[in-house]
Structure formats: C-alpha cells, structure tokens
Amino acid sequence: MTKLSFGPFGITTGLTSSPESIEAARVAEELGYPAIWLSGGPLPGLQTIRDLVEATNRIRFVSGILSVDSYEPDDVAATYSALEAEAPGRFTVGLGGAHGARPVATVREYLDRLGAVPEEHRLLAALGPRMLELARDRTAGAYPFLVTSEYTASARAILGADKLLAVSHLTVVETDAERARAIAREPISFFVTLPGYAANLRRMGFSDSDLAELPDRMVDALTAWGTPEQIADQLREHLEAGADHVAVNILTGVTGPQPIEQWRALAPMLL
Template identity: 30%
Template sequence: MAAAPALSVLDLVPVRTGQTSSQAIAASLDLVVRAERLGFRRYWFAEHHNMPAVASTTPPVLTAAAAARTERIRIGSGGVMLPNHSPLVVAEQFAALEALAPGRVDLGLGRAPGSDPVITQLLRQSGTTSDVERFPEHVRDILSLVSPEGAALRFASGGTYDVHATPAATGAPEVWLLGSSDYSAQLAAARGLPYVFANHFSGQGLERALEVYRTQFQPSEHLDAPRTFLTVNVVAAPTREEAEERSLPNQRMMARLRMNKPLVPAETVEHAKATADEFAGIGETIMAAARSTWFVGTGEDVAGELRGFASRHDVDEVMISPIAGSYETEPLDATPGRTQTLELITEALTA
C-alpha cells in the first residue's frame, strides 16, 4: 500500500442559503481548530470576491483569526491574487502575520483576478501595481520586502532607500506560487520557489505543469530542490449515497459558473435534489465533468484515492478542499459535512 500523504486544507469559506457571513466565518474557524487537532499540516484561505457563496475575500484577515485560535498548524493564503494588491501592502500584511505566528505562515501568490471584470477594476484602482504582466517583478519585490533584511530602492539620481515590511523581523513567511497553467510553474522553477498547481479548480494540465516545474527548477536561497503538493475537491461521508448528495450543491455551483447563470449562496442538499431539472442537458454534462475529478465517497474510498493520487504524482502532501454541502436541518454556524470529511479521511488514513 502507498504511504499516506500529509493532508492540508484549502478553504473558500462557503456561505449557504440563509447563512450570514458571520456564521460562515465562525464555521470555518471551528474547522481550522478541528484540522489542527486532527494533525493537518496547513490551512489556507482562498481569495474570491463578490460571490454569494464565498466569504473568503481577505486571506490576511482570516489567517490572523485562524492564528489566534491555533498553535501548530501552518496557516496562510491559497492564494493572494497579487495583481489586485500593492506588493508592499501584501508584504506588510504577511510580515505582521509572521510576527503573530512565527514559523508557520504561508504566503501563496496567484495572478488570476478572483472575480468578474467589474470587481477586478474596482480592486485594481491602484495604478501600475495592477499590471498582470508585472507579476514576476512583484513576486521578486515581495520576497525582498518580507525578508528580515528588507529591500533597497535605488534612485536614478543615485543613492538608495531602505524599505522593511516590518521593523524588526526574525523570520519570513514561506512564499509559494500558485497557478493553473505552465506560467507560474515556469516562474516558480526559475525563482527556486515552491509551487502548487490549482488542480481543484482546473484539473487540466497537471502533469505538464509538474513536469515543467521539476525539470526547469533552479536551486535558490529559498529552496534547494523542487517542492510541490496537489489540491483536490473532496467529500467524505459515512455512506457513498450521503457523500454524493453532499457534493450536489457544489456541482450545481460549477454549472452556474460555466453557464454564466446568476450566482447564488450554496444551496442545501434538499434544494439541489428538488430542483434537479434546472440543470438538465448541458448543465448535467458540466456537473458530471466536474464530479469526475473529485474524490467523493466513504472515508475509506477517499483515503484510497488520495493515496493513489499522491503516489502517481510523487508528492507527500495533498491539500483537500472539503466541498461537502449542508442539509437544511444542520446548524448555520457549523459545517458538519466538511467537518466529517476531515475526520473520516484522517481516520481511514491512520487506521
């Protein structure tokens, strides 16, 4: 049997029908505490904007809240969409987080917008920092700014100006590059940085991205050999029937995205089942395609798939995005489906 991979969590802070942002965030913060107790390696918050079903708009704020409730687990962003922000602001935020939770902060950086064109324009009202083509330059700047040594700006007229993300750093967050294409794989390899392919989102091009990253990797002061892990959407439940039911709300959300339908808060399982005809035809095809890349089943089912997945791609860690939906009778300030997903998988992998 293949060795059990280390497990981590990617959280979009889902918001279900009838739930407030406060309740959704409370549920996710309970989940990070549970993840730490179960032995998960890291817990990352994604960045998405103006989506009725997603409350993870500000990874630094959520990371700070998670830091206050945990002691061991690594915490951070998966990821900060760098073109939406000033590199100095990002560096300051994560340097402060590193001071709050020394030695356990990850700064995952991506170059996608994380929202629709209108919100993207609102986020990028910051001049040249919003230029996606400057992503490599901004990654370089952040690496310098978050280091204890800081960065030195050179003036055209001569002289330098020292900049520090925090005044007296003793460490720095670990910077990861994230992506769903070869672009970030090539950049991570060239800069000697750890890299994660967004398999939970795309699922296409994983093998190519890993090959590019591993074969082109150049050792650096940050890393002496390629380092990567994989992401995947998962749902685990006591029975396969329940697991499939709990996957339905997220399948329908994917269909809405692909079909350009109005987005809504995450539906309950009951509503998804009662309105199945809404996505007949092309919608069913989209849902089936999404479902085919997820790991859904009992704890033993999913644990087996995770072992095989990690072994095939030669990684020792898998980051799961627990996408289990909720039933109408379940409390609004908790996330039982996601919690049992973590518990059942952990139990099966350690049995």
C-alpha cells in the same frame, strides 16, 4: 533553498475571523491536520490570517489564494513579516488571481514588489505551463486546483523535484453517486466559466461540450467521492503522480457551516 513541506494531506476551506471559523481552525488542529489553505474568496482581509494564527498553536496557514488584483504587495509583505516574527513558519503566501490580458507578467511584476517575503514562503496558484515555470523560478512551488492526477504528473515534470507541488482537490463524503456528483457540479459549473480554468481543462483533454455539459466522467475525474476509504485512495493518486501534498477541499452542498464532521471522518484515513 530547503523544499517547503506540509506533509501529505491538509484542508482547503474558507475562514473568517468569526468565532465559528476560529473554532473550526482549532478543531482541524486538534484532529492533526498540518495545514489549512485559506480560500481567497471568503477571506475578508489580511487581518483574518493573523487572527487565525494567533488563535491556534501549531497548524500552518497558506493563503490559497490571495488575488494579486485585490491585495497590495506591501500589505501582504507586512502581514508576512509580522507573523514571521510572532509565529515563525506558520504563514506561507499563496498568490494568484491574475485574470487580465497578461497574467504571467502581472504575477511576475507582483513578485518583484514582494521583497520581504522570501521565495521559500511564496507559492503560486499555477495552472498553465508558463505560470508553472514562473512558480519554479521565483517561488517555493505551485498550488493548482481542479486538476487530474495526469495533470499532476505533467506539472511535476515542469516544476522539477525540488519544488513543492500541492494540489487542491474537490471532495464529497457521499456514497450516493447522483447526489455526490450534483454537489460537485455546482462549483465546477462556476470555475469552467473562468478563462484560466477553462483553458487548463482543455489542456487536460476535456472538450467544449464537456465544459458545457459536465458529464459524469469529468466530474469523477475532478472530484473524490464515496466512503472515507475510497476518497483516500482517490486522493493518493495525486501523491503517486508526483504531488507532495493534497489539500482536501470538502463540499457538502450546504453554504455556511464548516465541514467539521467530514474532516473528522477523513482524518483516520489521511493522517
């Protein structure tokens, strides 16, 4: 199986089928970003993936992630097959979101039912070692989020050299430390309440008090902020640690508009 590749940097964002989202996808394509990783929460349904692919020419889309608790495997497979026939190679199925008592078994069973999607076009939002092993054995690789470069090195050791490791990293294009950290703390404060993320943060060495208080050193470890040049240097730490790709997840502190100006500011440093 040929190793899946997206180039060193892409974008993580939430898009819908709205005219504003379609335009944002076209702008990202024009700027030269090779891939958009579609945040699962804002995604209204599988039709949006088709709408975005049809509205653009070459940029690739990854569902980062489709929750296995929300989407039937037959529906996902049908969407993949239709897009593969119309626009080969432009949609990769990223899966995750199994938050029940048996997450690894749940995802494994889901993969068993995803027959029409070949391994080379499946990815898992893996964090823990057992899910990383499942990603290694049954998919093209892993897509972890809210991790440090030290974690990236450990994930690479589990995945091996032949699997894709794509990391989604929070980013704030802001040089004021207090404001940048305040923007980053808002989403981090939510993710630390989810058992899978909390467990992985503890595996990375953060304490229960860190998870409760979100100290500056923790925010700085999980967020790239500063000038575009400083941000690029921080994001490259993941590549140096073994990642193949970093999906830049830009925060602005404002809900709604796509961070097009931030994409534009970072593009000369990343592409």
